[in-house]
Amino acid sequence: MSTSSLIVIILIGAFATFMLGRQRSLSVAAPLGGKRHLHSLPNYYGSFSSLLWAIPALGILALWLIFDDSVIYNLVWASMPEHLQALSDQERSLIYNQIQGIAMNGSADPSVDPAMIKAAEHMNSLLDSSKTALAIVSILAGIIGSAIALSLVKETFQARNKVESIIKVFLILSSCIAILTTIGIVLSVLFESLRFFQSVSPIEFLFGTHWSPQIAIRADQVGSSGGFGAIPLFTGTLLISAIAMFVAVPVGLMSAIYLSEYASHKVRDMVKPVLEVLAGVPTVVYGFFAALTVAPSIRNMGESIGLSVSSESALAAGLVMGVMIIPFVSSLSDDVIHAVPQAMRDGSYGLGATRSETIRKVVFPAALPGIVGGVMLAISRAIGETMIVVMAAGLAANLTANPLDAVTTVTVQIVTLLTGDQEFDSPKTLAAFALGLVLFAITLTLNVIALHIVNKYREQYE
Amino acid sequence: MSLTDTADASTGLAFGDEPSTVQENSSMDVSTSDIPETAVGQPLVSDPKMTMRNVDVFYGEKQAIFKVNLDIARNEVIAMIGPSGCGKSTFLRCLNRMNDTIVDCRVGGQIELDENSIFDAKLDVVSLRARVGMVFQKPNPFPKSIYENVAYGPKIHGLASGRTELDEIVETSLQKAGLWDEVKDRLQEPGTGLSGGQQQRLCIARAIAVSPEVILMDEPCSALDPIATAKIEELIAELSENFTIAIVTHSMQQAARVSDRTAYFHLGYLVEVNDTETVFTNPSHRLTEAYITGRFG
Ligand SMILES: Nc1ncnc2c1ncn2[C@@H]1O[C@H](COP(=O)(O)OP(=O)(O)OP(=O)(O)O)[C@@H](O)[C@H]1O
Ligand SMILES: [Mg+2]
DSSP, rough: OHHHHHHHHHHHHHHHHHHHHHHHHHHHGGTTTTEEEEGSSHHHHHHHHHHHHHHHHHHHHHHHHHHHHHHHHEEEEHSOOOHHHHHHHHHHHHHHHHHHHHHHHHOOOOSSSSSHHHHHHHHHHHHHHHHHHHHHHHHHHHHHHHHHHHHHHHHHHOOOHHHHHHHHHHHHHHHHHHHHHHHHHHHHHHHHHHHHHHOHHHHHHOOOOEEEEEOOOTTTTTSSSSSOOOOHHHHHHHHHHHHHHHHHHHHHHHHHHIIISSOOOHHHHHHHHHHHHHHSHHHHHHHHHHHHHHHHHHHHHHHHHHHHOOSHHHHHHHHHHHHHHHHHHHHHHHHHHHHHHHHHHHHHEEEEHHHHHHHIIIIHHHHHHHHHHHHHHHHHHHHHOHHHHHTTTTTOOOOOOTTSSSOOOHHHHHHHSSSSOOOOTTTHHHHHHHHHHHHHHHHHHHHHHHHHHHHHHHHHHH | HHHHHHHHHHHHSSSSSOOOSSSSSSHHOOOOGGSSSOOOOOOOOEEEEEEEEEEEEETTEEEEEEEEEEETTTTEEEEESSTTSSHHHHHHHHTTTTGGSSEEEEEEEEEETTTTTTOTTTTOOOOOOOOOHEEEOOOOOOSSSSHHHHHHHHTTTOOOHHHHHHHHHHHHHHHTOOHHHHHTOOOTBBBSSSSSHHHHHHHHHHHHOOOSSSSEEESSTTTTTTHHHHEEEEEEETTTTTSEEEOOOOOHHHHHHHOOOEEEEEEEEEEEEEEEEHHHHHHHSSSHHHHTTOOOO
16 A cells, blocks of 8 residues: 555544544433533544544654665665675665666666565565555554544543643644754754864964965965955955945834834835835845946946945945845834834823824834844844845955955855865865854844843833 | 722712613614704803814714814813713814824814914914823823833923923922822832823823823723722812813713713713703703613613
8 A cells, every 4th residue: 555545544534533533422422411511522522533543643654654764775685695795885875776776667687686686576575565564553553542532532531621732732843843953953063163173273263364265185286275264254244234234224114114103004005015025026136236237336436436446345235235124124113113002102192292202202112122123133134145245245255344345245155165066074165064153153142132132121011 | 089988979879870781772762853953051161271163073984073062161170971982082082183193083163272273273283282181091101111201291392401300390290190109219110010090190190291281081090990090080189270171981970079060972962061060960951861860871
């Protein structure tokens, strides 16, 4: 029986056990005088039976599918003749792939080692019996589960509460997946970074000002001395993000205030979606807009007043990135400003305050935590943004605070380090992980600081 | 006013506050033809603080107030009563143009404060609201410290020239609102941390800090317990020495206890205005009588 038909059977079974559980609770209730004498509604008894059928059956199915392959692999190898057993791991997996091919498609090629054909036959029989066993075991587990559930159905049995706690477990598991994934990513980045720091000292990495991540293949090669000082990258990131926030925060905040406090409903309903479209434009589009339109015009403007501007500049990337981020700031701020109770505004107007006084002194402080949250999200977006910078700010790792120079950022360097043919354990590729780690630490610190500031200064309304 | 007074009033059922559970359909069935063109009783006074002539209010297409004529005398407490939805709040909010903040709310007719139209282009709505203050149904202190709550109005109107003067205004306002003794040691704590009754008195202190001439109160006690209510009522009696007060209330005992005159609204019309005593003991209009005897609420 194939896996998909097994899943269908389990689902049909789930429906059947639901009906059974429901029916059973009704027949328990009948002599007592109707379903209001049950602890829970009949549907809860149904759901409970159905869950006790489906969870064991699907659980066994999932576990089986995870461990299936490695068990079969070991069993197939165990039955192999000596001369194949003696091979190295890499050759083994090559041969195993061939065996899999033969098992699936058959082989007409007479030159194939007969031992392999035998192994393929063995594999096929193993697969068959595995599928049959899986079907039997999982359905059996489901039957046991639902039998227990059905035997529990009594008027005093608290099916409603049981279903509630099963749902709770599912919710907890889902949030665990998110948390565990984050932990997993952080750990893997951490371990790769540690490997990087074995070849490059953390001091050089964190405080060095020279970035040219080349590792010489021959000792006499040009540019053989690689430099892994990450300072220029972080200043580049900070410079561009700062320019972006300089554009996005005032513009976004003021348009949010206009939308929520001054605009009529009609205007608001029209303008807000248009602003949010900005967030939907792919960053690569912003990227070529920055590279082809903004950067040249900044250059021309700079030259006309006698400044030397490189054709790729931090200013161009930062400005366009700021525009990209405006909807984050404006949309989130608009929502929180809107959520400030009308009673606060009425109180202020009732004392003879003007609109802008009311906004500055009452609405804005009350909305501050949410606004800071929106700005933090925007900063994280700015720091993590890659595409615009690649296209508009260049790849040159200059250590400069001049927005008219070309700079590069951490994320751009991570991309260039990892693209192309690379050995995966050279310091050059491992440097990407170290950069990622530091970036992660920076965003985390920013968030913690912001949280702290918000808690300290917020004006909480009920 | 002590707790026992309040309790007496509600058990004494002098005016039947609680409407009887069974509503008499016949008395609910009032046609607008039954409502007089101008209010019966004495809607007009000599030398009024505020005058309203032919005031109409529309919410979009819907008319909520019809041709109301009413005077408010100097330093009086006037109570507005009437069934829910009859337009008491709407009318009250006309007096300091708070209705301006509601989209598509339109006010027609003439309203004067000290014989100057409040719709006059020369008169700034902001200064109007400083002269005609407002206390709302639900206490709405700002999420700032107690001190900042009271200092808010004086600050935006520049009423104090220095810190000491501001301190003084805050102290006297809190004293007038009967809150000073309870909060003088914690002026820097948030106003939202006070109890409901204290919050409402804070809102009253906030309103009187800008020294308004008229104070509008829209059901100021409806979110409060009897003790807090008694305190606010006591406060209203004291404030009426210096201020003109218009108060909307659902409690007829409260109207009877605190007000000099009472106005009864019905379906957007002003039906009857008279001395409080007269309205409650000898109402002239059938609708007023039906309402105060609890035949509909
Ligand atoms: N913002 C608004 N938009 C549209 N109609 C409104 C608005 N506010 C009030 N109304 C309508 O105007 C009428 C009068 O309302 P108002 O709030 O003045 O009544 P009220 O006498 O204060 O009632 P209550 O005693 O329940 O507070 C009601 O029919 C109400 O539905
Ligand atoms: Mg009201």
